[in-house]
Amino acid sequence: MQTVKLDLAHAPYDIHIARDLLTQVELIKPLLLQPRVVIVSNATVAPLYLKSLQDALEAADIQCHSIILPDGEVYKTSETLNLIFDELLTERCERKTTLIALGGGVIGDMTGFAAAVYQRGVPFIQIPTTLLAQVDSSVGGKTGINHPLGKNMIGAFYQPKLVLADLATLDTLPLRELSAGLAEVIKYGLIDDLAFFEWLEANIERLMARETEALAYAVERCCQNKARIVAGDEKEQGQRALLNLGHTFGHAIESGLGYGVWLHGEAVAVGMMLAAFASRELDQISDDDIARIESLLKKAGLPVQAPQLGNERYLDLMAQDKKVDAGKIKFVLMRCLGESYIGELNRETVIAALDAGCSSV
Amino acid sequence: MQTVKLDLAHAPYDIHIARDLLTQVELIKPLLLQPRVVIVSNATVAPLYLKSLQDALEAADIQCHSIILPDGEVYKTSETLNLIFDELLTERCERKTTLIALGGGVIGDMTGFAAAVYQRGVPFIQIPTTLLAQVDSSVGGKTGINHPLGKNMIGAFYQPKLVLADLATLDTLPLRELSAGLAEVIKYGLIDDLAFFEWLEANIERLMARETEALAYAVERCCQNKARIVAGDEKEQGQRALLNLGHTFGHAIESGLGYGVWLHGEAVAVGMMLAAFASRELDQISDDDIARIESLLKKAGLPVQAPQLGNERYLDLMAQDKKVDAGKIKFVLMRCLGESYIGELNRETVIAALDAGCSSV
Ligand SMILES: NC(=O)c1ccc[n+]([C@@H]2O[C@H](COP(=O)([O-])OP(=O)(O)OC[C@H]3O[C@@H](n4cnc5c(N)ncnc54)[C@H](O)[C@@H]3O)[C@@H](O)[C@H]2O)c1
Ligand SMILES: NC(=O)c1ccc[n+]([C@@H]2O[C@H](COP(=O)([O-])OP(=O)(O)OC[C@H]3O[C@@H](n4cnc5c(N)ncnc54)[C@H](O)[C@@H]3O)[C@@H](O)[C@H]2O)c1
Ligand SMILES: [Zn+2]
Ligand SMILES: [Zn+2]
Numbered sequence: 001m002q003t004v005k006l007d008l009a010h011a012p013y014d015i016h017i018a019r020d021l022l023t024q025v026e027l028i029k030p031l032l033l034q035p036r037v038v039i040v041s042n043a044t045v046a047p048l049y050l051k052s053l054q055d056a057l058e059a060a061d062i063q064c065h066s067i068i069l070p071d072g073e074v075y076k077t078s079e080t081l082n083l084i085f086d087e088l089l090t091e092r093c094e095r096k097t098t099l100i101a102l103g104g105g106v107i108g109d110m111t112g113f114a115a116a117v118y119q120r121g122v123p124f125i126q127i128p129t130t131l132l133a134q135v136d137s138s139v140g141g142k143t144g145i146n147h148p149l150g151k152n153m154i155g156a157f158y159q160p161k162l163v164l165a166d167l168a169t170l171d172t173l174p175l176r177e178l179s180a181g182l183a184e185v186i187k188y189g190l191i192d193d194l195a196f197f198e199w200l201e202a203n204i205e206r207l208m209a210r211e212t213e214a215l216a217y218a219v220e221r222c223c224q225n226k227a228r229i230v231a232g233d234e235k236e237q238g239q240r241a242l243l244n245l246g247h248t249f250g251h252a253i254e255s256g257l258g259y260g261v262w263l264h265g266e267a268v269a270v271g272m273m274l275a276a277f278a279s280r281e282l283d284q285i286s287d288d289d290i291a292r293i294e295s296l297l298k299k300a301g302l303p304v305q306a307p308q309l310g311n312e313r314y315l316d317l318m319a320q321d322k323k324v325d326a327g328k329i330k331f332v333l334m335r336c337l338g339e340s341y342i343g344e345l346n347r348e349t350v351i352a353a354l355d356a357g358c359s360s361v
Numbered sequence: 362m363q364t365v366k367l368d369l370a371h372a373p374y375d376i377h378i379a380r381d382l383l384t385q386v387e388l389i390k391p392l393l394l395q396p397r398v399v400i401v402s403n404a405t406v407a408p409l410y411l412k413s414l415q416d417a418l419e420a421a422d423i424q425c426h427s428i429i430l431p432d433g434e435v436y437k438t439s440e441t442l443n444l445i446f447d448e449l450l451t452e453r454c455e456r457k458t459t460l461i462a463l464g465g466g467v468i469g470d471m472t473g474f475a476a477a478v479y480q481r482g483v484p485f486i487q488i489p490t491t492l493l494a495q496v497d498s499s500v501g502g503k504t505g506i507n508h509p510l511g512k513n514m515i516g517a518f519y520q521p522k523l524v525l526a527d528l529a530t531l532d533t534l535p536l537r538e539l540s541a542g543l544a545e546v547i548k549y550g551l552i553d554d555l556a557f558f559e560w561l562e563a564n565i566e567r568l569m570a571r572e573t574e575a576l577a578y579a580v581e582r583c584c585q586n587k588a589r590i591v592a593g594d595e596k597e598q599g600q601r602a603l604l605n606l607g608h609t610f611g612h613a614i615e616s617g618l619g620y621g622v623w624l625h626g627e628a629v630a631v632g633m634m635l636a637a638f639a640s641r642e643l644d645q646i647s648d649d650d651i652a653r654i655e656s657l658l659k660k661a662g663l664p665v666q667a668p669q670l671g672n673e674r675y676l677d678l679m680a681q682d683k684k685v686d687a688g689k690i691k692f693v694l695m696r697c698l699g700e701s702y703i704g705e706l707n708r709e710t711v712i713a714a715l716d717a718g719c720s721s722v
Contacts, residue, residue, distance in 0.1 A: 082439060089510035092681060117478065120505065120516045121596075144481065149450035155481045156517065235482075320453060 002216060004223040006139065007231045011159045015139055015223050017216060021127075021166040022049060023056040028125060031161045033096035036063040037125075040084060040111040041102040042071040045129055048172055053102060053127070065091050069107070073260045076106050076146045078154070084114040098123045098161070104130035104177070105137035105264070109152070112143030116158035126163040130173055131181025131215075132265050134165040135188075135222035136243075140230040146259060150320050151251050157235055165223070167215050179301035180265025182207060183246075183272070185218050186296055188225045190272060191242050194338025196221050201292070204299045241342050245332040246271030249306070249357075252317035256309040269302035270357065278345055278353035279334040289337040306357040314354055315347070363577060365584040367500065368592045372520045376500055376584045378577055382488075382527040383410060384417040389486060392522045394457035397424040398486075401445060401472040402463040403432040406490055409533055414463060414488070426452050430468065434621045437467050437507045439515070445475040459484040459522070465491035465538070466498035466625070470513070473504030477519035487524040491534055492542025492576075493626055495526040496549070496583035497604075501591040507620060511681050512612050518596055526584070528576050540662035541626025543568060544607075544633070546579050547657055549586045551633060552603050555699025557582050562653070565660045602703050606693040607632030610667070610718075613678035617670040630663035631718065639706055639714035640695040650698040667718040675715055676708070 001018035016027060028037075037057060041050055046068045054064045067087045069080055088097075099122060101111035108126050115124035128138035144155020170178070185207075189197030199221075200207075206214035226243065233240040250271030253262060276293055279285045294304050309317075318329050329350075333343045345353075362379035377388060389398075398418060402411055407429045415425045428448045430441055449458075460483060462472035469487050476485035489499035505516020531539070546568075550558030560578075561568075567575035587604065594601040611632030614623055637654055640646045655665050670678075679690050690711075694704045706714075 078439060078443060085508055085515060086510070089508060089514060089681070113478075117474075117505075117515050117517055119514060120503065120518055142481070144478075147446055147450060149447070153450060153480060154446060154478050156478055157481055320450070 002220045004220060004227050006159075006227045008159060008234060013160060013162055015163040015165060015227070017134075017165045017167065017219050017223065019166065019168040019212060021164040022053050022169065024164075025056045025060045025062070027164060028057070028100075028162065029060055029062065031123070031125070032062065032098050033123060034094070035061055036093075036096075037065075037098045037100050038088065038091070038093055039064060039066040039100045039102050040069065040107060040114070041066060042069045042107055044071040045103040045107070049102060049129065049169060053100075069110070073106055073146070073264070076110055076259075078145055078147075081110060081114055081145055084110070085118060088114070088118055093118070093122070095119050095122055098125060100125045100127060101138075102127045102129065103133070104128065105133045108133050108138050109143050109155070110145060112141070112158055112160065113145055113155050116143055116156035121158070123161050124158075126160045128163065128165055129169040130177055131170055131219075132177070132184050133181075134170075134219050135181060136184040136226065138163045138165070139223055139226045140243075141234065151255055151259070165219055167212055167219070170210060170215060175301065176263065178208070178210070180263040182300035183265035183269040183297070183302055185222055186293075186300065187243075187245050187268065187272065188222045189338060190293070190334065191225070191229075191245055191332075191340045192338065193221070193225055196225075197296075197338050201296055204296060208299070208301065241330065242332055242340050245340055246275055248318055248329065248331050249274040249314075252314050253307060253309070256313060256317050257307060262303075262307075266303050269297050269300075270304060270306045273297070273304050274306060274353050274357040275332060276334055277356040278331065278349055280356075281349045281352045282333065285334050285336055289334075292337065305359075306354065308358050311351050311354050315350065318350075363581045365581060365588050367520075367588045369520060369595060374521060374523055376524040376526060376588070378495075378526045378528065378580050378584065380527065380529040380573060382525040383414050383530070385525075386417045386421045386423070388525060389418070389461075389523065390421055390423065392484070392486070393423065393459050394484060395455070396422055397454075397457075398426075398459045398461050399449065399452070399454055400425060400427040400461045400463050401430065401468060401475070402427065403430045403468055405432045406464040406468070410463060410490065410530060414461075426454075430471070434467055434507070434625070437471055437620075439506055439508075442471060442475055442506055445471070446479060449475070449479055454479070454483070456480050456483055459486060461486045461488060462499075463488045463490065464494070465489065466494045469494050469499050470504050470516070471506060473502070473519055473521065474506055474516050477504055477517035482519070484522050485519075487521045489524065489526055490530040491538055492531055492580075493538070493545050495528075495531075495580050496542060497545040497587065499524045499526070500584055500587045502595065512616055512620070526580055528573055528580065531571060531576060536662065537624065539569070539571070541624040543661035544626035544630040544658070544663055546583055547654075547661065548604075548606050548629065548633065549583045550699060551654070551695065552586070552606055552693075552701045553699065554582070554586055557586075558657075558699050562657055565657060569660070569662065602691065603693055603701050606701055607636055609679055609690065609692050610635040610675075613675050614668060614670070617674055617678050618668060623664075623668075627664050630658050630661075631665060631667045634658070634665050635667060635714050635718040636693060637695060638717040639692065639710055641717075642710045642713050643694065646695050646697055650695075653698065666720075667715065669719050672712050672715050676711065679711075
């Protein structure tokens, strides 16, 4: 088992990474304020993993209640959130009851947000079951739900007490979801870790084949990178925004096509391509760098070409994104391969990037 | 102008108290991150005070948008909250846009919660226009909404950047609302400030007549008391719960009768009577003390007799309240007049208190 520590002064916590953590209740039990948890999962994940977790908890005399939500990004809404509150209140859950998120990023984001605001805050634990959730969404305390006018618009910074990344759960992950997770993995290489990018170029096939050793290394390295960035800037006042590489464009794609048509990671993959094209416009990265990024994304089974939404629609959707300050849109750009920074783009550069990214590449 | 400081290490802020603060934009302007605010108010308060505030802000080159909600505790719901989000997103409000709550506790609680979770947190300012909001709800950062199964069940601890208690706004407050506010004022005397309780006994008529000097003194003293308690325990891990004196019983009354039938302050007044009866059961306060509390509440125009909901219904409603820990209900009890503590009551004592409080007193 590898352990990465997220060193927040007010609330440090561990991220454990290994196969079969789901049943290692001794990792969970010492953190509970009362021997009672509510597990939030969805209709896809629950049949696969809920029973193991629940049996293990109950064997350790921990009372369990589970809430099974419908599966999908389209359910990451205030209506579904209210279903969680209804159950918590009907079950008379108290301020010391711990919520456990068992699922991908959708379940993690919603459960975390429910925990943040139920009775003004109850403890919660993340058990991410997608690669994307293990390397990204379960770590760092961003929680939230979507709004018809924008993704993740309502939420809170609220840290879990523990993250258990059980690599065995990835065995059942659909390939398309594995690829989507790899988009966020590749993102860490591009943000500030060229050595990891190069490791990925050499090991992408092993990851696609779900070799445990390769997965364990990649998840650990991503969590280390994310933990370092988050510990330095919990509330995203500065450097944390680097984690949004590819996301300004990506969110526009997700919301422009309608949530759920493209996977988040797919949109981020193309978003990174667009960020790369914009950076090339600024003479910061070369055609060769772009080719390397494109090739790695393709080997990871990811799209590299942007959907044709029309430039004006892209600009409009991005103006609605969160990363807006006094009307100016912020982008994460690449200074060179493996080094990113936060900057602004003028309209022409955005359009040039969109033109390059929407045509065949 | 009196100023009380809330000394939170991570986010200290000022509470200013005086007449005509509404137009003193120089108190607000230095705190804004961008020259743009959204004022949230309701259909009763907006016609009275929105224009003065908005004109003053606009004269100082601050862009204003206002959101006018329907008036009433029954609207302190997730539906109304969503109306706020819809407007904020339609107006493309950003992370640096400050929300201003202009109204009583309902507007303050909802606006504060909207600010806490819109884009994971935007700055907000409280301009409380009821006595209750000036002495209690606007100070200390508790924000939230109701759920059909319980009051204030969804929320966040989220501090304002500033509180402006404009005493002139109290001129238009209905008498019944003034009385409701006085319940919370009297509460501070009972928690730990016998001298203030005695000042209230001597000055209750001046407060009922809305004499500025008396109001200013009472609001300042309450804010000082609340600021001290909150600074010592922001997240209500311990002593802050003293502020719930009368509230466990009070919430049961509000929710049992249906939100909005009794005013919050009225329910708290009776709740304090019930807490007093329970404390007398424990031989902690005397008949004479109870008579003094009852007399002061009556002079403040408040009810002192509990509605007949039935003891079982009371017990059930209280078990659903937030102040529950491993199934045990916590109460704020009186050790003597002007000194309270957090304790538990057995079933018999609760029933004895209810019997005493529901019969004619
Ligand atoms: N909070 C953050 O910092 C952060 C970061 C990145 C992404 N996100 C959010 O995460 C979400 C995307 O997360 P995701 O990619 O995990 O999507 P997801 O949660 O929708 O999971 C993808 C699909 O895989 C299924 N699934 C999950 N685990 C499985 C398993 N072990 N076996 C088989 N099927 C399984 C799910 O039911 C779902 O159908 C988005 O809502 C995004 O906004 C949040
Ligand atoms: N956050 C906290 O710490 C805290 C503490 C105590 C109470 N509360 C909450 O506060 C709420 C009660 O607050 P409230 O008593 O201010 O009720 P309220 O906000 O409903 O206001 C009472 C009535 O007075 C009207 N009004 C407000 N200002 C006026 C003015 N200046 N002139 C004329 N009419 C005016 C309102 O429109 C409303 O009709 C409850 O929801 C309660 O849960 C919160
Ligand atoms: Zn992402
Ligand atoms: Zn109150």
